[in-house]
Amino acid sequence: MPHSQSPSPMQAQATPDTAALRRLSEDRLKTDYRSAFSVDADRILHSLAYTRYIDKTQVFSLIHNDHLTHRVLHVQLVSKIGRTIGRFLGLNEDLIEAIALGHDIGHPPFGHDGEGFLSEICLSCGIGTFQHNAQSVQFLDKVERKGRGWNLSLQTLDGILCHDGEIHDIELFPMKNKDFSVHEREIQALIQTPEIPLTPMTPEGCVMRMADTIGYIGRDMEDAIRIGIITREDLPAEAVKVLGHTNGSIVYRLVTDVLTHSGQRGEIRFSSGVSHALLLLREFNLKAIYHNPIIKKHLSGVRNLFHLLFERFMTDLAHKKDSSPLFTHFLAHMDEGYVKTHRDAEIVRDFIAGMTDRYFLEQCPPDKRPTAIRMG
Known part of the structure; x- marks a missing residue:
C-alpha cells in the first residue's frame, strides 16, 4: 500500500477549490476562510433533509x-472511507x-423498497421513474431553503447524481468538462432511462462511488448476522479468502x-481479483439479505400505503386543502417559483420522498400501519 507521505500520481488530477462552479455567484465566498467545497459540505450538513437521515431505513425496515x-x-x-482514500491519493x-454527506439525501422512506414503490407511482403519473440520486440533487438544488436551494457547486451535485453504488465497477475514469446544461x-x-450509465466528472466523485460500495457491503452483512438471517459461515468462501469475513x-x-491500484492512468480502480471477490459478495448479499423473504413480510402493505398517501395528497393539492400536511408541513412559505415550476405529482413526490419512516407511518390510518418486529 502507498505510504501516506509518498507523492501520488493522482495529485495532479485533484479538483482545485478554485474550479468550483455554481449557478449563482456569491460575493461572500470571496472572503470566506473555508474552501468552496467545505462550504458545500457545511450547507448539506445543516440542511433539513440531512436532519431527516436519522430515521431513514438503510436496509432493514420495521425491525x-x-x-x-x-x-x-x-x-x-462513506464519508470517512472516501476521505481516507482521497487523503492517500492526494485528492x-x-x-x-x-x-x-449528500449522496443519499433523496432516499424515500423504507430504503430501496420505498424507492421502487414510489418509482412505479411516478411512472404512472407521467413524471418518469423515481431515482434517489436524482432526488438528492432535487432536494439540495430545488427544494431546500423553501425552494431556493443551496446553490451547491456543480462538482458536488454531479458526484451525488453519479454516485450509484449498486453498479459494479472495476475502474472509473472521470468524465471531465461538464457544465450545468449537461448536468x-x-x-x-x-429519470427516463434508469439503466443509463453516468460517470462522475471528478476523481473525487469516482472515489465516492467506490466508497459507497465499500461502506455498505460488509456493514449490511454484519447487520444481517446480528438479526440472525445469515451466519458468518454462510459467506461465499472464495470472497472470504480474498476479503476476510x-x-x-x-x-x-x-x-x-x-x-494500491489507482492513479496510473488517472483512474480509480480495484484489482481484478478483488473486484471479482467483491462481486461474489454483492451477489450473496442480494440473494441472502436484500431479497430475503424474512425481512420483506410487511412490504406489500407498505406498497399499498405509498399508493394511498400519494393519492390522498394529490387530492389535497387539487382541492387546495390547506389543512393538509402537504400544505402545513411542506408548501407553507415555499417560494412561489417552486410551485410554478413543478407539476402536482412532482410536488407530492418531493413531499413523500422527504419523509422519515416514522412520519410516513404517522400519515397512514392506524389500522393499516404495519407492526415492527424485534430481531437479534
Missing part, C-alpha cells in the same frame, strides 16, 4: 434492533466529504486495494 445501521450512519461511514477531501440533461436521462477486514482490504 426493532438499536444496533442496525440507519441512513445517517451509512453516509458518515480534494472537502469535495469527497460534500458528495458523501440537467443527465438528470432527465436518468468481517466488516473491518472487508473495508480495509477494499480500501487498500483501491489505494
Whole structure:
C-alpha cells in the first residue's frame, strides 16, 4: 500500500477549490476562510433533509434492533472511507466529504423498497421513474431553503447524481468538462432511462462511488448476522479468502486495494481479483439479505400505503386543502417559483420522498400501519 507521505500520481488530477462552479455567484465566498467545497459540505450538513437521515431505513425496515445501521450512519461511514482514500491519493477531501454527506439525501422512506414503490407511482403519473440520486440533487438544488436551494457547486451535485453504488465497477475514469446544461440533461436521462450509465466528472466523485460500495457491503452483512438471517459461515468462501469475513477486514482490504491500484492512468480502480471477490459478495448479499423473504413480510402493505398517501395528497393539492400536511408541513412559505415550476405529482413526490419512516407511518390510518418486529 502507498505510504501516506509518498507523492501520488493522482495529485495532479485533484479538483482545485478554485474550479468550483455554481449557478449563482456569491460575493461572500470571496472572503470566506473555508474552501468552496467545505462550504458545500457545511450547507448539506445543516440542511433539513440531512436532519431527516436519522430515521431513514438503510436496509432493514420495521425491525426493532438499536444496533442496525440507519441512513445517517451509512453516509458518515462513506464519508470517512472516501476521505481516507482521497487523503492517500492526494485528492480534494472537502469535495469527497460534500458528495458523501449528500449522496443519499433523496432516499424515500423504507430504503430501496420505498424507492421502487414510489418509482412505479411516478411512472404512472407521467413524471418518469423515481431515482434517489436524482432526488438528492432535487432536494439540495430545488427544494431546500423553501425552494431556493443551496446553490451547491456543480462538482458536488454531479458526484451525488453519479454516485450509484449498486453498479459494479472495476475502474472509473472521470468524465471531465461538464457544465450545468449537461448536468440537467443527465438528470432527465436518468429519470427516463434508469439503466443509463453516468460517470462522475471528478476523481473525487469516482472515489465516492467506490466508497459507497465499500461502506455498505460488509456493514449490511454484519447487520444481517446480528438479526440472525445469515451466519458468518454462510459467506461465499472464495470472497472470504480474498476479503476476510468481517466488516473491518472487508473495508480495509477494499480500501487498500483501491489505494494500491489507482492513479496510473488517472483512474480509480480495484484489482481484478478483488473486484471479482467483491462481486461474489454483492451477489450473496442480494440473494441472502436484500431479497430475503424474512425481512420483506410487511412490504406489500407498505406498497399499498405509498399508493394511498400519494393519492390522498394529490387530492389535497387539487382541492387546495390547506389543512393538509402537504400544505402545513411542506408548501407553507415555499417560494412561489417552486410551485410554478413543478407539476402536482412532482410536488407530492418531493413531499413523500422527504419523509422519515416514522412520519410516513404517522400519515397512514392506524389500522393499516404495519407492526415492527424485534430481531437479534
